[in-house]
Amino acid sequence: MIAASAKIHPLSVVEDGAVIGENVVIGPFCHVGAKVVLDDEVELLTHVVVTGRTTIGRGTRIFPSAVIGGDPQSIHHAGEETTLTVGERNVIREGVTMNTGTTGGGGKTVVGDGNLFLAYSHIAHDCIVGNGVILSNNVMLAGHVTVEDRAILGGGSAVHQFARVGRHAFVGGLSAVAYDVIPYGMLNGNPGILGGINVVGMSRSGMDKATIHRVRRAFKQIFEGDGSIRANAAAIRDEYFDSEQVLHILDFIAADSDRALSSPNRNKG
Known part of the structure; x- marks a missing residue:
């Protein structure tokens, strides 16, 4: 179902079955899969792929070369139908990748509202990301990671699978997050060391x-x-x-x- 107010460039492909909301804008050379839901006012700029059983919330903007809803990068995934849910008013910059969940991890990847995902950041299968989070360029979240509200992860940092990053925490650029980071904590280094609280944030x-x-x-x-x-x-x-x-x-x-x-x-x- 495609809303009458949606604007879809003729050089894009929207598969039958996709649900496209009011005032959605899909620029040229995008591909939207048959099980995708784009809520009202979503914008795909150009060369964006949204696939899988994926829902993108109202007002989210997705920049070129992002691939949203791809299969989980897990050797245990055997093609089961799992989901990715992205909330409202997110900004997803160039080359960002987000994967659906795995059956062993609950079957869903969930991203909240008002987040900023900078270029080439990655959200793996079964991650839970809260609201107001910032992932800087090239941040990597492994599978089953939880990032709570308003956490900020600096460029090139990497989070170990199953680790948690608490609300308002700050992770410095190029840091290795091997263990859980408490709310309001500030972690830097490889291996990451908790250096105090995030006073500035x-x-x-x-x-x-x-x-x-x-x-x-x-x-x-x-x-x-x-x-x-x-x-x-x-x-x-x-x-x-x-x-x-x-x-x-x-x-x-x-x-x-x-x-x-x-x-x-x-x-x-």
Whole structure:
């Protein structure tokens, strides 16, 4: 079904079965698969491929040479029908690739709203990406990675499969994210070392100095205390019952994960 207001260049291919919303613009030399849904006001500039069982949310813009909804790059994938869902108002720049999920990983890759994916960044199968995330050029997310809201990953950084990057975290360019990065954390290097909290990002998001100071204090208690990271985190929960930000960190640490936690001290778990 193609809305009457959609504008599709005659040099593009839209397969029968695709759903094209109101005011969608499809430029020349694009290919849209039969199981694709493009919501209202989506724009494909030129030379864009959207394939698989993929839904692209309202107002998302996709730049040349992006391939969205390709099969997962997994030796375990045997052609099963899985999905990719991309939310609203995303900007997907040149050469970006996003894959559908795998049956073993839940069958879906999910991307939220208002994200910016710079050129040649990659989102692998079964990833979950939140809202307001920035992936800089050539960032690579392996399979089953979770990136929470408003995290920023610098150019050329790579995230190990099953790792988590917490909300408002910052990952420096060319960093290797082998382990989970706590919310509001700042990680740099290869291998990545947690260097503190993302003060600049927190300030830009509107957090006041008192809030940032409490998060910094909690960070020191967690990572510089006498016990293990998880024991230290559990011990301070009552102290920070009224701090939304610190509780984000404590809940993140307490959650089940396939990866260890990034820290300033590699020998402390």
